[in-house]
Amino acid sequence: MSGGSGSRRTDAPRGLPFALLLPVAAASLRKRWTAFAGSFVALTLGVALIGATGLLTEAAADIESPDPAAPSLKKLLTFTAGVSGFVSVFVVASTFAFAVAARRRETALLRAVGATPRQVGGLVLGEALLVALVASGCGALLAPVLAPLLADWLVRRAVAPDGFSAPTTPGPLLTAVAVEAAVALLGAWAAARRAGRVRPTEALGQAAVDRGRTTAGRLLWAVLALAAAVTVPLLLAAMPEPLRRDPQLRDPRNLPDWALVCDLLAITTVALLAPLLVPPLVRLLTLPVRLSAGAVGLLARQNALTAVRRTVSTATPVFLVVALAGSVVGSTAAFAEARDEQTRAALRAEYVMEADGPKGIPPEFPLGAPGDRDEDATGGGAGEGGGGRADRGRLGAFGRMGGDDRMGLYVTAVADTPLTGLDGGSGDAAAGAAVTTATVVDGDITRAWELPAEAGSLADLKGPGTVAVSAGLAKSRHWRLGDRLTAGLADGAKATLRVVAVVRMPLSLSEVLVPYAAVAGHDRTLRAGTAYVSTDTRASVSFLFGVDPGERGAGGVRVTPAGEWTGGNDSPQNRYLWIALAAILGPAVLYALIAVVNTMVMSTGDRLRDFATLRLTGGSDRQVLGMVAGEAVLTTATAAVLGLLVTLATQTTTAWLYNRWIDGAAVPAFRLPWAVTCAAAGVCLVLALVASLVPARLALRGRALDAAGGRE
Numbered sequence: 001m002s003g004g005s006g007s008r009r010t011d012a013p014r015g016l017p018f019a020l021l022l023p024v025a026a027a028s029l030r031k032r033w034t035a036f037a038g039s040f041v042a043l044t045l046g047v048a049l050i051g052a053t054g055l056l057t058e059a060a061a062d063i064e065s066p067d068p069a070a071p072s073l074k075k076l077l078t079f080t081a082g083v084s085g086f087v088s089v090f091v092v093a094s095t096f097a098f099a100v101a102a103r104r105r106e107t108a109l110l111r112a113v114g115a116t117p118r119q120v121g122g123l124v125l126g127e128a129l130l131v132a133l134v135a136s137g138c139g140a141l142l143a144p145v146l147a148p149l150l151a152d153w154l155v156r157r158a159v160a161p162d163g164f165s166a167p168t169t170p171g172p173l174l175t176a177v178a179v180e181a182a183v184a185l186l187g188a189w190a191a192a193r194r195a196g197r198v199r200p201t202e203a204l205g206q207a208a209v210d211r212g213r214t215t216a217g218r219l220l221w222a223v224l225a226l227a228a229a230v231t232v233p234l235l236l237a238a239m240p241e242p243l244r245r246d247p248q249l250r251d252p253r254n255l256p257d258w259a260l261v262c263d264l265l266a267i268t269t270v271a272l273l274a275p276l277l278v279p280p281l282v283r284l285l286t287l288p289v290r291l292s293a294g295a296v297g298l299l300a301r302q303n304a305l306t307a308v309r310r311t312v313s314t315a316t317p318v319f320l321v322v323a324l325a326g327s328v329v330g331s332t333a334a335f336a337e338a339r340d341e342q343t344r345a346a347l348r349a350e351y352v353m354e355a356d357g358p359k360g361i362p363p364e365f366p367l368g369a370p371g372d373r374d375e376d377a378t379g380g381g382a383g384e385g386g387g388g389r390a391d392r393g394r395l396g397a398f399g400r401m402g403g404d405d406r407m408g409l410y411v412t413a414v415a416d417t418p419l420t421g422l423d424g425g426s427g428d429a430a431a432g433a434a435v436t437t438a439t440v441v442d443g444d445i446t447r448a449w450e451l452p453a454e455a456g457s458l459a460d461l462k463g464p465g466t467v468a469v470s471a472g473l474a475k476s477r478h479w480r481l482g483d484r485l486t487a488g489l490a491d492g493a494k495a496t497l498r499v500v501a502v503v504r505m506p507l508s509l510s511e512v513l514v515p516y517a518a519v520a521g522h523d524r525t526l527r528a529g530t531a532y533v534s535t536d537t538r539a540s541v542s543f544l545f546g547v548d549p550g551e552r553g554a555g556g557v558r559v560t561p562a563g564e565w566t567g568g569n570d571s572p573q574n575r576y577l578w579i580a581l582a583a584i585l586g587p588a589v590l591y592a593l594i595a596v597v598n599t600m601v602m603s604t605g606d607r608l609r610d611f612a613t614l615r616l617t618g619g620s621d622r623q624v625l626g627m628v629a630g631e632a633v634l635t636t637a638t639a640a641v642l643g644l645l646v647t648l649a650t651q652t653t654t655a656w657l658y659n660r661w662i663d664g665a666a667v668p669a670f671r672l673p674w675a676v677t678c679a680a681a682g683v684c685l686v687l688a689l690v691a692s693l694v695p696a697r698l699a700l701r702g703r704a705l706d707a708a709g710g711r712e
Contacts, residue, residue: 047139054172322643360527
């Protein structure tokens with residue numbers, strides 16, 4: 001008998017039979033359908049966003065941008081997928097955690113009647129898994145619909161070639177489903193674990209007041225993110241020798257990419273610390289409310305403080321929108337300004353010609369130029385130094401015109417070509433040798449750019465065996481003037497290049513300059529995308545090229561005065577910079593804005609019993625709506641302040657990096673993109689007010705007694 005009694009005591013902690021909990025779960029699902037609908041929407045769109053960008057990234061694996069001046073299509077889509085995944089992970093995790101936290105009253109009751117933490121956790125995870133499976137399936141079906149829309153947008157802006165599309169393959173879709181479902185279950189599990197660890201006698205008290213204490217695991221991740229956010233800029237600034245040898249790390253033209261990484265790390269840190277930061281910030285922002293005589297403001301303040309998890313969950317999408325918009329747009333604007341300033345100081349040419357599309361500037365451009373006809377008649381001056389042309393090559397007629405004082409025009413055309421193994425490798429790309437993008441110069445570079453030389457002279461950059469390198473590259477490779485470098489050309493042929501100049505290179509050129517004669521006949525894809533025009537007479541560019549400055553001529557070639565070319569965010573030089581920003585940030589911000597509406601509707605749906613209680617105690621509908629609006633404003637303001645603080649930190653870091661690595665840059669340290677951050681906060685505020693007031697107003701049409709009785 002005693003043994004049987006002992007066995008029953010051992011079995012007692014197992015709690016209620018699981019079957020008895022299922023009706024409770026089903027009733028909870030019916031009652032809190034808005035919370036699960038919100039989780040469903042967040043996860044469906046998250047899977048669709050990651051799946052669509054993943055399909056495009058996979059399709060762009062072997063495709064280059066049609067315009068040489070455009071950013072790498074694969075790199076651009078990789079960043080788009082990364083930022084989209086970053087935002088969706090945060091939104092999905094916070095949404096599922098909020099949906100579980102909103103059920104704390106039911107969880108408390110289950111614990112009070114004998115349910116064990118394991119049973120409560122299993123129940124919550126089962127519900128989350130059901131929602132996640134259905135939502136993931138819907139998201140996977142939606143992704144192939146969204147991908148062509150983004151592909152078409154990229155094609156119309158010449159970032160992707162005509163016909164670029166994303167075939168539906170299982171890999172990206174399965175990855176999106178696995179990532180988002182895992183994040184959803186992790187968010188639900190963390191919230192259920194917190195609820196299950198509360199003792200039954202304290203469960204109802206915890207349900208009434210949610211202090212939102214952060215967990216040790218969340219703090220650990222926040223510390224790791226903060227450490228990375230501090231370490232990455234310091235490493236980029238110090239650039240120790242092993243890192244300096246990596247062209248992706250050393251090249252100043254990649255600074256916007258690294259600034260974006262720093263921005264995401266800083267945003268991650270603050271998002272993880274939000275449960276600790278939100279309560280004191282709410283108290284600070286509502287100090288004037290405590291001195292006011294009205295009750296609506298006090299109710300909104302206390303609701304935000306006694307439901308910290310709900311406040312954090314609704315503030316997270318707003319914070320992401322403001323912080324991303326401020327940080328990423330600010331970093332891009334600072335880079336464009338630094339590059340413009342550097343270009344204005346170094347560019348000697350008076351006009352810049354740019355091609356429209358992958359074919360480059362047409363060889364016949366300008367039609368009927370006297371120099372062309374003369375050269376055609378004499379057979380051309382092949383391979384005559386930097387001012388000549390090695391053959392009827394790909395850089396057009398400009399080489400023949402370079403230095404031709406009969407016309408008073410000096411045209412220097414440039415194009416990009418790969419050099420393999422320039423860092424001392426085998427010169428064979430197939431063997432894993434590093435590939436360096438070099439700028440091919442057809443013409444006299446000294447008439448186009450005034451580049452300060454630390455050693456040698458750019459006047460010697462002529463003939464097939466010469467090369468000029470940037471001071472940073474020479475320092476990282478320990479190259480000196482006169483060194484002979486071996487590299488593989490585009491067709492695999494080996495070439496020996498003598499360093500004739502070490503110069504401070506602007507961001508508009510690559511770190512390596514080679515004359516056209518060095519690669520003539522070795523790169524059949526070479527196209528001149530840009531040409532710099534300088535004059536020493538009163539020759540009219542409009543007359544010689546048949547196109548007015550700022551307009552497009554034959555073959556879509558645009559001739560832009562140098563002052564306009566570096567004329568700010570709308571200049572042709574910065575056009576692709578802003579297109580890349582829109583491609584990277586647009587889908588993520590759009591998703592976050594939808595999440596603002598989604599979480600606000602979820603939050604309002606969780607408050608219906610509170611509204612009824614307020615009405616039964618004498619509150620009017622107007623006071624209820626005032627309280628709802630006050631909470632929406634307070635949540636948005638709290639998130640906007642956090643986003644602004646992150647933007648201040650990221651912009652200060654970005655300015656420090658840019659001023660350190662870009663010659664001639666003078667980016668102000670504490671200048672914030674006020675217009676962007678205010679616009680982002682304003683849009684979020686409008687969406688938050690609409691998404692909270694409309695469902696609240698609809699809920700107030702019913703009887704307060706019904707809502708108080710649980711008919712939500």
